Structure formats: C-alpha cells, structure tokens
Amino acid sequence: xxxxxxxxxxxxxxxxxxxxxxxxxxxxxxxxxxxxxxxxxxxxxxxxxxxxxxxxxxxxxxxxxxxxxxxxxxxxxxxxxxxxxxxxxxxxxxxxxxxxxxxxxxxxxxxxxxxxxxxxxxxxxxxxxxxxxxxxxxxxxxxxxxxxxxxxxxxxxxxxxxxxxxxxxxxxxxxxxxxxxxxxxxxxxxxxxxxxxxxxxxxxxxxxxxxxxxxxxxxxxxxxxxxxxxxxxxxxxxxxxxxxxxxxxxxxxxxxxxxxxxxxxxxxxxxxxxxxxxxxxxxxxxxxxxxxxxxxxxxxxxxxxx
Amino acid sequence: xxxxxxxxxxxxxxxxxxxxxxxxxxxxxxxxxxxxxxxxxxxxxxxxxxxxxxxxxxxxxxxxxxxxxxxxxxxxxxxxxxxxxxxxxxxxxxxxxxxxxxxxxxxxxxxxxxxxxxxxxxxxxxxxxxxxxxxxxxxxxxxxxxxxxxxxxxxxxxxxxxxxxxxxxxxxxxxxxxxxxxxxxxxxxxxxxxxxxxxxxxxxxxxxxxxxxxxxxxxxxxxxxxxxxxxxxxxxxxxxxxxxxxxxxxxxxxxxxxxxxxxxxxxxxxxxxxxxxxxxxxxxxxxxxxxxxxxxxxxxxxxxxxxxxxxxxxxxxxxxxxxxxxxxxxxxxxxxxxxxxxxxxxxxxxxxxxxxxxxxxxxxxxxxxxxxxxxxxxxxxxxxxxxxxxxxxxxxxxxxxxxxxxxxxxxxxxxxxxxxxxxxxxxxxxxxxxxxxxxxxxxxxxxxxxxxxxxxxxxxxxxxxxxxxxxxxxxxxxxxxxxxxxxxxxxxxxxxxxxxxxxxxxxxxxxxxxxxxxxxxxxxxxxxxxxxxxxxxxxxxxx
Numbered sequence: 001x002x003x004x005x006x007x008x009x010x011x012x013x014x015x016x017x018x019x020x021x022x023x024x025x026x027x028x029x030x031x032x033x034x035x036x037x038x039x040x041x042x043x044x045x046x047x048x049x050x051x052x053x054x055x056x057x058x059x060x061x062x063x064x065x066x067x068x069x070x071x072x073x074x075x076x077x078x079x080x081x082x083x084x085x086x087x088x089x090x091x092x093x094x095x096x097x098x099x100x101x102x103x104x105x106x107x108x109x110x111x112x113x114x115x116x117x118x119x120x121x122x123x124x125x126x127x128x129x130x131x132x133x134x135x136x137x138x139x140x141x142x143x144x145x146x147x148x149x150x151x152x153x154x155x156x157x158x159x160x161x162x163x164x165x166x167x168x169x170x171x172x173x174x175x176x177x178x179x180x181x182x183x184x185x186x187x188x189x190x191x192x193x194x195x196x197x198x199x200x201x202x203x204x205x206x207x208x209x210x211x212x213x214x215x216x217x218x219x220x221x222x223x224x225x226x227x228x229x230x231x232x233x234x235x236x237x238x239x240x241x242x243x244x245x246x247x248x249x250x251x252x253x254x255x256x257x258x259x260x261x262x263x264x265x266x267x268x269x270x271x272x273x274x275x276x277x278x279x280x281x282x283x284x285x286x287x288x289x290x291x292x293x294x295x296x297x298x299x300x301x302x303x304x305x306x
Numbered sequence: 307x308x309x310x311x312x313x314x315x316x317x318x319x320x321x322x323x324x325x326x327x328x329x330x331x332x333x334x335x336x337x338x339x340x341x342x343x344x345x346x347x348x349x350x351x352x353x354x355x356x357x358x359x360x361x362x363x364x365x366x367x368x369x370x371x372x373x374x375x376x377x378x379x380x381x382x383x384x385x386x387x388x389x390x391x392x393x394x395x396x397x398x399x400x401x402x403x404x405x406x407x408x409x410x411x412x413x414x415x416x417x418x419x420x421x422x423x424x425x426x427x428x429x430x431x432x433x434x435x436x437x438x439x440x441x442x443x444x445x446x447x448x449x450x451x452x453x454x455x456x457x458x459x460x461x462x463x464x465x466x467x468x469x470x471x472x473x474x475x476x477x478x479x480x481x482x483x484x485x486x487x488x489x490x491x492x493x494x495x496x497x498x499x500x501x502x503x504x505x506x507x508x509x510x511x512x513x514x515x516x517x518x519x520x521x522x523x524x525x526x527x528x529x530x531x532x533x534x535x536x537x538x539x540x541x542x543x544x545x546x547x548x549x550x551x552x553x554x555x556x557x558x559x560x561x562x563x564x565x566x567x568x569x570x571x572x573x574x575x576x577x578x579x580x581x582x583x584x585x586x587x588x589x590x591x592x593x594x595x596x597x598x599x600x601x602x603x604x605x606x607x608x609x610x611x612x613x614x615x616x617x618x619x620x621x622x623x624x625x626x627x628x629x630x631x632x633x634x635x636x637x638x639x640x641x642x643x644x645x646x647x648x649x650x651x652x653x654x655x656x657x658x659x660x661x662x663x664x665x666x667x668x669x670x671x672x673x674x675x676x677x678x679x680x681x682x683x684x685x686x687x688x689x690x691x692x693x694x695x696x697x698x699x700x701x702x703x704x705x706x707x708x709x710x711x712x713x714x715x716x717x718x719x720x721x722x723x724x725x726x727x728x729x730x731x732x733x734x735x736x737x738x739x740x741x742x743x744x745x746x747x748x749x750x751x752x753x754x755x756x757x758x759x760x761x762x763x764x765x766x767x768x769x770x771x772x773x774x775x776x777x778x779x780x781x782x783x784x785x786x787x788x789x790x791x792x793x794x795x796x797x798x799x800x801x802x803x804x805x806x807x808x809x810x811x812x813x814x815x816x817x818x819x820x821x822x823x824x825x826x827x828x829x830x831x832x833x834x835x836x837x838x839x840x841x842x843x844x845x846x847x848x849x
Contacts, residue, residue, distance in 0.1 A: 032730030035441065037365070040737065040767040044436075044459040045443050052439040081531060082358035083513045089531055148563065155571040163571040164564055165557070166533045255559050255568070257533035265355070265532070270730050 004298065008291040012284075019283045020070065020276070024063055027272050034079035034270040053079060066276070075277035080269040086277035089262060094281070097258035099169050100250070101243045104182035108239065111182075112189025113232060119190065120197035121220065131190065138187025143246060147180035147253045164255035177254045181246065185239050192231050200228040226300060233300055237293040241286060333548030334829050334845050343826065343846040347553040350841070351565045351578040355532050355558035359513035361498040362433045365441045367837075368578075370495045372556055375537055375841045376522040377498040380407050380426070380477070381489060383838045385831040387753065389490050393421055393499070393521065394477070402484035409475040414542040415501050416518070416525045423471030429499040430479075431457075431464040442496040445751075449491055450482040491752060493838070523549045523842035532558055537841075550845035569595075569822045575846070576823040576830065582702050585641055585820065594825045598642045599832045600653040603749035603817035604758065606646065607695070607710075610742055610772045611810050615693055619808060620683040623664075624676040625743070626812035628717040629710050630669050634815055638709055641820045646813035648802045649748075650758040653816065653835050656791070657755050659799045662806040673717045680718055691720045697745035698732040706814070707745065737767055746811070753836055755798040756785070762805065773810035 035041065035049050050056045054065065069076060075086035119131040154176060155163035161176050200206060201224055209219045248260030259278060266274035336342065356369045361377055364370070380394040394407040413421035433440050434447070434457045447454040452468025468480035481488065491497075500512075501519040508517045518526040523546070524537035535556040539549055557574065559565040562581035566588070568574045580588060580596070589596050609616035609625075616622050631645030647665035650657055664672060685691040695711065697703040707724050714720040727735060735741050746769070750757035761769040764779050781801045788794035805811065819837055823830055829844035 030730070031734040036730060036733050036737070037441075038733060038768060039365070041441060042444050042447075042458070045439075045441065048436040048443070048458070048460075049439040049441065052437075077510070080357055081355070082363050083360065083510060084531065092531060148567070151567050151571075156567060159571065162573060163567040164559070165568075165573065166530065251532075252561050253564055255533065255557065255561075255564055257530050261532050268729060 005295065008294065012287045015287060016280070016283060020067065020280060023276060023279045024066065027275055028059055030270060032270055034272060070280065076273040078271055078274045080266070080271040080274065086273050089274060090277055090281055093257055093259045093262045096166060096169065096256055097247055097260060100174065100177050100181065100256065100258065101247060103174060103178045104185070105240060105243055107178060108182040108185030108189055112186040113193045116190035116193025117197055120194045120201065123198055132194065135187040135190045138183045141183065143180050143184065143249050144253065146183055147250060150176045150180055166256050177250050177256060181243060181250045185243065188235065188239070189232060192235055193228065196231045197224065197228045200224045230301055233293065233296050237290050240289050244282060244285065333545050334550040334843050336550065336828065336845055340828060341848040342550065343848045346551045346846050348551050348841055348844060348846065349555045349557065349574045350576055351559050351574050352556040353558065353578040354560050356535065359526065361495050361500065362429065362438050362440045364495060368558070371839065372535060373495050373498060374838065375524045375554060376520045376526065378522045379498045380492045382840065383493055383834060383836070385834060385843065387834045387836055387838070389493060397489060402486050402488065403481045405479045405488055407477045409477060410544060411475055412544040413521060414544060415521050416540045416542050418542055419501070421499065421521050422474045423477035425499045425502060426477045427469050427471050428502045430469045430497065431467050432500065433496055434458050434467060435464045436460050440496065445494060445496045449485055449488055452480045452482055487752065487754060524554055549842045551841055554841045566822060575827050577821050580820040580822060582639065588822065592822065595822045597821050597823040597832060599819045600835055601817040601819040601837065602651060602653060602753065602835050603747060604646055604649055604651050604813060605747045605815050605817060606649065606811045606813045607743055608746045608769060608772060608811040610739055612739065612772065613742060615691055616742060618683050620679040621691065622809040624679040624683070624718060625714065626809050627664055627672040627676040628713055629812055629814060630713055631814055632669070634706055634709065638705060639815065642818045644816040646816045648813055649762065649805055649811060650755045650798070650802065651816040654750065654755050654758070655753045656795055657798065659802055662803070676718060687719065691718065693742040694723045694725050695743045696725050696727065696732065696735060696741040699726045699728050703745050739772060759798055759801045762810065775804065775808060778804050
C-alpha cells in the first residue's frame with residue numbers, strides 16, 4: 001500500500017510541472033495585461049509599473065524566476081491586490097472554501113447514501129418514488145437558481161439566515177451556502193446508491209446470506225453496503241472536483257471570500273501571479289484527491305489491490 | 307502626453323487673482339428633532355474588492371470610497387460637491403501657479419503624531435516616484451506641478467518636485483502653468499497624505515489593520531479580502547467629536563442581485579448599484595429606499611472612422627440618428643437616465659449647450675433623414691449595410707445593444723453582428739482599433755467639461771485615436787489660451803458641435819447613480835455629482 005501511495009506522489013510531480021508551464025504561458029497569451037485599463041496610462045508610468053513587477057523582462061526569464069520562487073514556496077505578490085502576497089490571499093481563502101466544501105461534501109455523501117439506501121430497500125413504493133422524484137429536482141436545479149431561491153425564502157421572507165457574508169464562518173452563515181452547494185450531490189449520491197444497492201441486493205451472495213437466515217439489517221450493513229458503495233466511491237472524485245469548481249457560483253451569490261471567487265476575479269483582472277497560485281493549488285488538490293479516491297477504491301475493492 | 311493635453315484644456319487665463327479662501331468644514335450635521343439610533347454602525351455595498359488602501363497605488367472608484375474615510379487630504383467636498391477645507395484650513399494664491407496651504411494645527415495621525423506639511427511633501431513625492439509605480443502618477447503631471455513629468459519619466463529626482471514645507475503647518479505647491487482648478491483637484495485620492503514612518507517601516511504591508519496609521523475619521527480594523535473591510539472611529543481625528551458613526555463596514559459585492567438581496571434582508575444600509583431588471587419592482591415595493599442621483603458619466607457608441615463602413619460620415623450619422631434614445635433612456639433603463647446628444651453630460655458644472663438640430667427632430671424625422679443618408683452612401687436593399695458592434699460582456703450592455711440593433715434593422719434594414727468580449731479583451735480590441743463600432747462609456751475625473759472633451763483628442767488612446775480631427779485638436783489648444791471662462795465654455799460647445807457634425811461617436815444616454823438607501827440613514831449626499839460620500843457625514847436614525 002505504501003508503495004502504491006509513493007508511486008502516486010511521484011507521478012504528481014511531472015503533472016504539476018506541466019500544469020505550471022502550460023498555465024504560465026497561456027496566461028501571458030491572453031489579450032490585455034494586469035495593468036491595461038480604460039484610462040490608458042502614459043508610457044513612462046506603464047514602464048515604471050512593468051519594471052516593478054518584472055514584466056519588462058523576457059517571458060522565458062520571467063518563467064524561470066517564477067518557477068524558482070514557487071519551488072521555494074513563494075507565489076509572489078498579487079498584481080491586483082497590491083497590499084497582499086498570493087500566499088496571504090490563498091491562505092485566507094482556502095480555509096473558507098475548504099470548510100464550506102467539506103460540509104457540503106460530507107452532507108451530500110451521508111445524506112445522499114442514507115436516502116438512496118432507504119429508497120432501494122423500499123423499491124417501487126411511495127417512499128422510493130417520492131425520494132427519487134425529489135432527487136430528480138435536485139439534479140436538474142442548478143445552484144444559481146437554487147441559491148437565490150433559498151435566499152428569498154430563508155433570508156428575505158423568513159429572516160432566519162443572513163443573505164450572505166462569512167463572519168469567521170459561524171454556523172448561521174454556513175447553512176444556506178452548504179445547502180445550495182450540496183443539493184445536486186445529495187441527489188446524485190442518492191440515485192447512484194439506490195441503483196447500486198438494488199443490484200447488490202439481487203445478487204447471489206445476498207440471496208445466500210438470506211437463505212442462511214441472517215437478519216435483514218445485518219445483511220444490509222455487513223454484506224450489502226460495502227460492495228454497493230463501489231460506484232459511490234468512484235463518484236466521490238468527480239463530486240469533489242465539482243464542489244471545488246462549482247464553488248465560484250455559491251461564493252459569488254453569498255459573497256464568501258473563498259478560492260473560487262479569488263480565481264475567477266484573478267482571471268478577469270489578469271492577475272498573473274494570483275491565477276498561477278490558485279491554479280497550482282487547485283491542481284494539487286485534484287491530484288491529491290484523485291489519489292485518495294484510488295486508495296479508498298483499493299481498500300473497498302480487493303480486485304484493485306491484487 | 308495624453309494627460310498633458312487634458313491639463314492644457316484645464317488652464318484658464320493667467321491674470322486671474324485668486325482670493326484667499328476660508329470656509330468651514332462640515333461633519334455629520336444631525337438636524338434638530340432627529341433621534342439617533344443606539345447603534346451607530348454603517349454597512350456599505352462597495353462593488354468590487356479594493357485593489358489597495360494605499361492612495362498612491364489605487365485608481366478605482368471602490369478604493370476611493372474607502373480611502374476617503376481613512377485619509378484626509380488638503381480639501382474635502384461638502385454634500386453639494388463644493389470644495390471645503392480638509393487638513394488645510396485655508397489657502398491662497400495670487401497667480402494660480404503658487405499655492406500656499408495653511409494646515410490646521412490640531413490635525414493628527416491615528417497614532418497621535420501631528421499631520422505636518424512634511425507629510426504632504428513626502429506623499430506628493432511618493433506619488434510621482436517611479437519606485438512607487440503609481441497608476442495615477444500622471445494626475446500630478448496633469449496639474450503641471452514643477453518637474454512632475456520628468457520625475458515620473460526617471461529624468462529627475464523626486465526631491466525636485468514643486469512642493470515644499472515652509473514650516474510645519476504651511477505647505478506650498480508650485481506649478482509650471484496657472485491652473486485655477488488646482489485646489490479642486492486636491493480633493494483626489496492620489497494626493498492624500500500617508501504617514502511616512504509607517505510606510506517606511508512596513509513597506510507594502512503598511513495598510514494592514516495591525517500596521518495602519520491614517521489621518522481620516524476612521525481607521526482599518528479588519529480586512530477579509532472578498533468579504534468585508536471594517537473601519538472604526540479614529541479617536542485622534544481632529545473633528546472626531548462631530549463623527550457620529552462608530553463603525554463602517556464596506557462589503558465588496560460585485561453581483562448586483564446579491565447586493566440587493568443583502569439590502570432587502572437588512573444587512574446593508576446602502577447598495578453600490580441597483581440591478582436594472584429589478585428596478586421597477588423595487589420602485590413599486592420599496593419606494594422609500596430607491597434613491598437616484600445624477601452621475602458624471604456618458605454612455606455612447608464610438609465608430610472606427612479609419613475603417614469602412616464608418617469612414618463615411620453619412621453612415622455614422624445615419625446610424626446615430628436612428629437610435630431612439632428616448633426608448634433606451636426611458637423604456638429600457640427608466641431610472642432617470644437622460645437621452646444624450648453630447649459627449650459631455652449636462653450635469654457638468656457650467657455646461658449648458660443648445661441641443662443639436664437632430665436632437666430637436668422627432669424620431670420619425672430622424673429615421674427619414676437616416677434613410678436618406680444611408681441611400682446617399684450607396685447602401686440599399688441589394689447592398690445592405692452590415693457591421694460588427696463590440697461591447698464588453700454585461701447583461702445591461704447586451705440588452706441595449708439588442709434594442710439598438712433592432713432599431714437599425716427595422717428603420718434602415720441594417721444587419722448588425724453583436725460581439726461581446728470580457729473586459730480586458732475588449733479594452734485590448736479597442737486600443738488596437740480592432741472594431742467597427744463599439745460600446746463605450748466615460749465618467750469624469752473632475753467636474754469640468756475638459757475631462758470629457760479631451761477624450762476625443764487625436765492622441766487620446768481611449769477615444770480620439772479612432773477619430774483624429776485637426777480642427778477638434780485646434781479647438782482644444784484655443785480653449786487652453788482662452789482668456790475668460792465664457793470664452794472657454796464656448797470653445798467646449800464648439801467641440802461638441804464638431805462631434806455632432808463629424809459624428810465619430812453616437813452619444814446615447816447620461817448615467818444616473820441608482821441605489822437602495824435605507825430610510826434610516828441620514829447624511830447621504832444625494833446632490834454630490836462626483837459621488838463623494840463621506841461616512842463621517844452620515845448617521846443612523848432610530849427606527
């Protein structure tokens with residue numbers, strides 16, 4: 001297992017290098033610069049600004065300097081947010097996204113698997129139908145529709161929760177964003193769990209367990225759940241990716257100071273160093289999480305291990 | 307180069323003697339009978355996240371809103387936009403070239419240090435210092451301050467700038483040319499003072515809450531990028547006794563609907579804007595909260611006169627005439643925007659020109675005229691006019707572009723391809739002249755017509771390079787030499803008349819600033835055309 005994990009880490013290094021290189025040059029090829037604005041600056045002022053941020057040097061030299069700094073853990077100064085370094089910005093945004101994302105992910109997983117299982121065990125009853133039709137709504141309702149609807153209902157009409165903001169992430173500021181972010185995944189996890197559970201419950205080894213006279217809850221918990229979880233675990237990777245990349249919608253609607261919003265603003269502002277910093281971070285998280293999912297799959301499914 | 311031109315057009319006759327000024331400063335003036343709320347905390351929607359709190363490193367409007375509360379310059383503005391004393395109690399000049407500012411002796415930094423003339427010398431030099439790389443360094447050059455241009459260009463040392471401290475409370479500025487507007491220009495963010503010892507000690511990190519030292523009515527308390535920026539009362543501020551608010555929170559909410567929702571759920575006292583599509587509903591449901599004020603901005607389409615089909619003035623006129631500005635201003639926007647026939651909005655001080663002839667026609671008459679012009683230019687059913695209209699990605703611009711394109715289609719049979727680009731790409735396309743017709747807008751840097759007319763000068767990369775008229779540029783030069791304010795205004799009118807004749811742009815409407823403002827907020831400066839809102843002048847009324 002240790003060898004498996006080590007291999008995954010070593011594989012990540014060239015991937016990261018390619019990611020950094022490609023995004024560095026792609027960013028430079030985008031039209032406009034961090035300092036282009038509607039009020040065109042006089043050439044000497046522009047030259048002073050470019051000199052300050054090293055943009056007057058050849059692109060290749062900028063690349064080498066950047067890479068050297070990144071290896072030392074320095075992501076450079078932000079071109080747009082002049083009072084902050086990229087390290088500072090990322091460090092303040094990451095915990096916000098991580099907290100919202102983790103809550104949304106865990107909620108989606110636990111609640112989704114739970115209702116999916118209930119539906120599977122009550123296949124073709126009213127309970128199954130109502131759970132699955134609710135889940136269908138969750139799947140088709142995008143977060144940019146759901147989130148404002150939640151705000152109208154719970155903030156403006158009922159006044160239960162704030163319509164936005166973060167304030168150190170106290171619970172009342174988190175409820176609506178977490179709901180808005182997780183509904184799609186609750187629904188998807190529920191549908192996957194139901195399908196997989198029904199299939200597992202109809203398989204031969206469950207029939208054997210039943211014929212041995214084992215109790216129904218024991219069969220579900222001990223024998224059915226683990227194999228039924230295989231497609232669920234596989235979906236955890238894409239779900240995590242979706243939560244990270246989809247966070248920008250929720251962060252914009254609720255005014256949360258997270259990574260998604262930082263990333264999108266950075267791209268619009270051509271804040272080269274910030275775009276790079278967040279790209280590196282998200283790339284790293286993707287690779288890390290995919291590795292975690294692979295390890296989990298290896299644990300759940302012995303076929304992968306051997 | 308470009309900004310030098312603006313300066314020139316700012317200049318007035320040299321012989322004017324400027325009387326010494328002494329006015330009273332304002333602060334929150336709570337009318338008798340108004341009961342104040344127990345909790346005096348203000349929450350303001352502030353558009354985008356601020357790029358910096360360093361006055362010499364910023365250029366945007368959201369930054370100026372915050373810095374106005376944190377740092378006090380030589381002068382402030384009152385609720386009506388009149389320039390009033392700030393750190394300078396009074397000032398004098400005899401030739402509009404040498405200005406002497408007498409600083410108040412009780413002005414203090416938040417750490418207790420006195421605010422002195424040396425602080426202004428340091429800050430002005432810092433603004434032009436190439437090492438600061440200020441995006442608004444040109445603003446000082448624009449005032450014709452001695453040596454500003456050479457210092458920015460690295461040719462002279464910053465110590466040669468035309469500023470000096472005569473004594474601790476007397477600050478003198480010397481200009482190359484007389485600029486009667488100079489004092490008015492000192493209300494700008496770029497010329498706010500910074501605390502030398504703090505800046506030198508902490509470098510780029512001096513604006514962090516734990517390091518910040520300022521001389522405004524408030525100081526930075528807490529700053530979470532993309533979420534909130536909290537300021538609290540500065541006990542050391544010279545006029546602190548008159549400040550009513552204890553805390554001001556700026557929320558960077560770019561999404562207009564989110565801004566609105568947070569106002570409606572009671573979290574914000576006034577929003578940054580109002581989403582167009584909700585305007586009518588809000589006006590109906592919350593009439594007491596919808597507030598509209600004039601704004602120093604014009605919305606227009608500009609034509610690339612160096613490329614067909616817009617190298618033909620008849621085509622430009624036809625296209626401009628057949629825009630029904632009333633429908634855009636009243637039906638599509640409907641917040642109080644005015645149809646525009648000039649580049650300079652009529653809210654600008656002293657600017658009241660006569661509406662051009664085409665503006666006085668009915669839309670039907672204009673359409674007829676447009677059809678004739680287009681036919682003359684050789685476009686007809688078998689050879690229809692086709693062109694691209696570029697705009698920066700936004701729902702509002704799209705809505706207007708779709709409406710105008712359908713007017714063109716209906717009246718003239720013109721087929722238009724709408725092309726939207728995100729902001730930076732759009733800027734690049736415009737700068738490169740890579741467009742046929744494009745959406746544009748401009749907001750004045752100061753309340754005088756030249757901040758608009760200078761846009762269309764031949765060397766102005768933002769607008770005029772796509773026009774280039776020797777006649778227009780000559781009028782600018784004449785305006786510089788004008789011997790009276792009347793004469794200068796006449797020349798601005800002549801420039802506008804030339805724009806009507808050559809039609810390098812089609813003015814569409816004059817902006818307004820619509821906001822949701824809590825009925826419990828007092829002191830909101832609704833008559834300040836430049837939207838200079840000082841939190842120190844505001845207060846919360848008891849419900």
